[in-house]
Amino acid sequence: MTGWIEALGHFLGRCAETTGYGLVLLCRTILNLPHLFTRRRMRDCLDLIFSYTLGSFTVTAVVALFTGMILALNGGDSLASLGQENLIGRIVAISMIREMGPFMTALILTASLGSGIAAEIGTMKVSEEIDALEIMSISPVKFLVLPRMIALTLVTPVMTIFAAFIGILGASIVAANNFGVTWIAFSNDALENLQLGDVHIGLIKSVVFGVTIATVGATQGLLTRGGATGVGEAARRAVVITFLLVIILGYYLSWWYLS
Amino acid sequence: MIQLENVTKVLSGRAILSELNLSIEEGETLVLLGRSGTGKSVTLRHIVGLMQPDSGRVEVLGQSLTGASMEQLSTIRSQIGYLFQDGALLNWLTIAENVALPLLESHKLPAAEVNNRVSNALREVELDHHGEKLPGEISGGMRKRAGLARALVCDPKIVLHDEPTSGLDPISSSIINRLVNRLKSTGITQVLVTHDMKSAFEVADRIALLHEGRVQALDNVANFRDSNDPAVQQFLEGHISGPLSRGVLDGTPNEDDRNEVS
Numbered sequence: 001m002t003g004w005i006e007a008l009g010h011f012l013g014r015c016a017e018t019t020g021y022g023l024v025l026l027c028r029t030i031l032n033l034p035h036l037f038t039r040r041r042m043r044d045c046l047d048l049i050f051s052y053t054l055g056s057f058t059v060t061a062v063v064a065l066f067t068g069m070i071l072a073l074n075g076g077d078s079l080a081s082l083g084q085e086n087l088i089g090r091i092v093a094i095s096m097i098r099e100m101g102p103f104m105t106a107l108i109l110t111a112s113l114g115s116g117i118a119a120e121i122g123t124m125k126v127s128e129e130i131d132a133l134e135i136m137s138i139s140p141v142k143f144l145v146l147p148r149m150i151a152l153t154l155v156t157p158v159m160t161i162f163a164a165f166i167g168i169l170g171a172s173i174v175a176a177n178n179f180g181v182t183w184i185a186f187s188n189d190a191l192e193n194l195q196l197g198d199v200h201i202g203l204i205k206s207v208v209f210g211v212t213i214a215t216v217g218a219t220q221g222l223l224t225r226g227g228a229t230g231v232g233e234a235a236r237r238a239v240v241i242t243f244l245l246v247i248i249l250g251y252y253l254s255w256w257y258l259s
Numbered sequence: 260m261i262q263l264e265n266v267t268k269v270l271s272g273r274a275i276l277s278e279l280n281l282s283i284e285e286g287e288t289l290v291l292l293g294r295s296g297t298g299k300s301v302t303l304r305h306i307v308g309l310m311q312p313d314s315g316r317v318e319v320l321g322q323s324l325t326g327a328s329m330e331q332l333s334t335i336r337s338q339i340g341y342l343f344q345d346g347a348l349l350n351w352l353t354i355a356e357n358v359a360l361p362l363l364e365s366h367k368l369p370a371a372e373v374n375n376r377v378s379n380a381l382r383e384v385e386l387d388h389h390g391e392k393l394p395g396e397i398s399g400g401m402r403k404r405a406g407l408a409r410a411l412v413c414d415p416k417i418v419l420h421d422e423p424t425s426g427l428d429p430i431s432s433s434i435i436n437r438l439v440n441r442l443k444s445t446g447i448t449q450v451l452v453t454h455d456m457k458s459a460f461e462v463a464d465r466i467a468l469l470h471e472g473r474v475q476a477l478d479n480v481a482n483f484r485d486s487n488d489p490a491v492q493q494f495l496e497g498h499i500s501g502p503l504s505r506g507v508l509d510g511t512p513n514e515d516d517r518n519e520v521s
């Protein structure tokens with residue numbers, strides 16, 4: 001019994017420690033923002049943006065396409081039973097832009113890029129590369145975390161817009177093929193009912209998610225201990241923690257927007 | 260130059276260093292010996308401030324590292340070159356870019372000067388034809404030499420080598436030993452951790468044997484080699500039983516084991 005309580009205490013202590021470390025890391029990264037405007041950091045950042053976009057492009061497109069198609073199929077089915085299938089455009093557009101787009105993109109980027117950042121920085125940690133940077137008086141925050149954070153914060157909204165667009169495209173195909181809603185009717189309904197606020201909240205979410213993915217990935221990477229197993233563990237934790245945070249933050253951002 | 264006074268460090272519940280005292284003079288090359296896991300790397304990490312002692316003091320270049328600010332630490336570190344056990348090169352940069360890194364990032368030198376210094380450093384470790392390769396494309400021994408080039412490129416006053424010749428073929432070892440001796444002749448202070456006795460005798464001014472978190476023996480090369488200390492004798496001859504294997508074979512618990520149990 002006492003062992004159980006002790007383990008719980010230990011776990012909570014570790015959570016608090018990691019959270020604190022992550023928040024401090026985020027603040028330090030923000031304070032290091034002026035360093036971004038040097039030629040070398042800019043180049044690192046552009047390289048990362050390029051490789052992150054390339055690395056997540058295909059999977060985002062496929063997942064977004066099918067998510068849009070699934071939404072249209074289910075929504076259309078229910079609406080058709082009420083004879084309201086012409087409303088399919090707004091339902092798909094609003095949910096893709098406000099909720100599904102940011103959420104789905106965040107999950108994809110967490111799995112593909114967040115875990116990668118944790119593993120990359122974690123490997124550097126266990127092979128003493130981070131220590132080597134510190135000895136050379138090169139701040140790992142400035143050198144490693146800053147460009148990754150900026151790249152992800154820019155790539156996430158771009159991929160989110162892309163995902164929403166592809167998702168809506170997929171939905172319009174299903175709407176036309178399965179429910180006889182023409183492309184014109186679909187897009188008119190979508191555009192008439194979509195508000196600028198929906199786009200704003202979608203973008204705000206995607207930026208928050210991007211920062212979250214990078215912060216958690218970098219935190220887990222820098223806290224890695226104990227060889228190759230430690231690196232695997234860091235990547236796993238980064239994915240799990242980011243998933244939880246994305247869900248929770250997503251809910252509160254929606255709540256804040258709707259109220 | 261480098262002063263460790265009563266340094267104690269506990270890691271994962273074990274006292275790795277206990278009241279360690281070690282003093283290294285300017286221009287001296289000190290070789291640190293000891294069995295695996297006795298805290299040789301930990302000692303080096305204290306000298307660059309990567310680890311802080313639980314108690315005791317570390318002084319480098321006349322400055323105490325305990326409680327030093329980030330800037331002070333950075334100034335001291337800029338005069339120290341550190342060769343890590345596995346090179347610790349960044350794997351997405353080429354060898355030349357790795358060596359150039361401290362010059363570009365912290366010293367902010369002009370490109371022409373950087374290129375010049377990098378090619379000199381690479382020539383010194385005989386890697387001048389491999390500058391464009393990535394760390395993953397060269398052998399472990401070459402990576403280590405590249406790490407050494409990176410440690411030397413900023414003209415440090417102190418160089419710390421963590422096992423510079425382990426895993427190297429005899430010829431590469433000789434290249435490293437020659438380089439260490441050349442650095443010695445320019446008056447650079449060096450601390451060298453090694454298991455390679457040949458290289459230890461070749462480069463050392465003094466040799467220290469670390470055991471149970473303390474300096475068990477410390478003397479110049481000739482005296483060390485002829486020492487009557489049973490621990491030194493055991494280490495040099497590689498006997499399985501003796502004072503250095505206390506607790507492992509004789510059943511008497513040594514300090515580390517006792518700490519681990521409690």
Ligand SMILES: Nc1ncnc2c1ncn2[C@@H]1O[C@H](COP(=O)(O)OP(=O)(O)OP(=O)(O)O)[C@@H](O)[C@H]1O
Pocket residue numbers: 270271275293294295296297298299300301302
């Ligand atoms: N960051 C750390 N956290 C916990 N324990 C550590 C840490 N660094 C080192 N140790 C422990 O300290 C002990 C000494 O480690 P160190 O790396 O100094 O050994 P070493 O003398 O360099 O050995 P080797 O010759 O094998 O390199 C080891 O038992 C190691 O497990």
Ligand SMILES: [Mg+2]
Pocket residue numbers: 299300301344421
């Ligand atoms: Mg070691």
